Amino acid sequence: MTKLELQAIGTIHSPWTQTGGMPIQPRYAQDAEGTVEVFASFVPGLKDLEGFERVWLLYWFHQAKESRIQVKPFKDDTVRGLFATRAPCRPNPIGLSSVRLLGVEGNRLRVADVDILDGTPLLDIKPYVPEFDHFDIQRIGWLATASGRTMSDHRFGDTKEKS
Amino acid sequence: MTKLELQAIGTIHSPWTQTGGMPIQPRYAQDAEGTVEVFASFVPGLKDLEGFERVWLLYWFHQAKESRIQVKPFKDDTVRGLFATRAPCRPNPIGLSSVRLLGVEGNRLRVADVDILDGTPLLDIKPYVPEFDHFDIQRIGWLATASGRTMSDHRFGDTKEKS
Helix, strand or coil: CCCEEECCCEEEECCCCCCCCCECCHHHCCCCEEEEEECHHHHHHHCCHHHECEEEEEEECCCCCCCCCEECCCCCCCCEEHHHCCCCCCCCCEEEEEEEEEEEECCEEEEECCCCCCCEEEEEEEECCHHHHCCCCCCEHHHHHCCCCCECCCCCCCCCCCC | CCCEEECCCEEEECCCCCCCCCECCHHHCCCCEEEEEECHHHHHHHCCHHHECEEEEEEECCCCCCCCCEECCCCCCCCEEHHHCCCCCCCCCEEEEEEEEEEEECCEEEEECCCCCCCEEEEEEEECCHHHHCCCCCCEHHHHHCCCCCECCCCCCCCCCCC
């Protein structure tokens, strides 16, 4: 089997330099602004991106400790299956955030609603497209009765909690 | 820098055994059903997942050819920056699809709205949560005037086109 190896294509800069007290989702980030620095060889791939209002960032949870298969997530006091949460301590520590795109200047994206730790390695940028990404659904499992917590603490060590 | 290495945590089984004529997004998959097989050591992570109506699948575009930084996407006749498209030939070939969860039986998820090639390595499962994943936006760049095509052809070689 081919080795599944990734490369950082840039670095995410944000106001969040530690895991305590940072937002656990873009929805809770209260317009926090950041910068996505894209390494030079990938800059031609940014063409046409500025027309989009939001983009998905995929990134590497670089401060996540070893993966756990069940966790007590931030919004609950019960141990849940990892894949039923957005916790960072995943077998493949890939984060996913929809951020607001304020502008593209050279190799830098100015973004808002940032819930990502400063210095995080960037893996991918995809346009956010309602036709592809919006589904009207009702059932959200344990999150239907979850707490209203929106900020992280240090329970996952040096990284943030995602749900 | 730490090596960014992934591991397959399962395999996605679907009706789509070749890249021509398959849906380019879950939205266009017309209820096509598939099975997500999760390798044994990750099964405890599926606890609590069944309560969710949809899940995000992250997966490895295993049939994608070498990455290109600009592409002529399926829904357009103009060359676009790769990051303004959902094309599979990405520097980090990670696919993202929101599929409908029909049931969880042991190490298998029955899913619908599958736009993923049969045999694709699974990287992650995350719950689909409207509060986290829905954003009402207006601007969708070049896709605002894109074609209505919803099925792939072979333009990206042995893999499918995503947008």
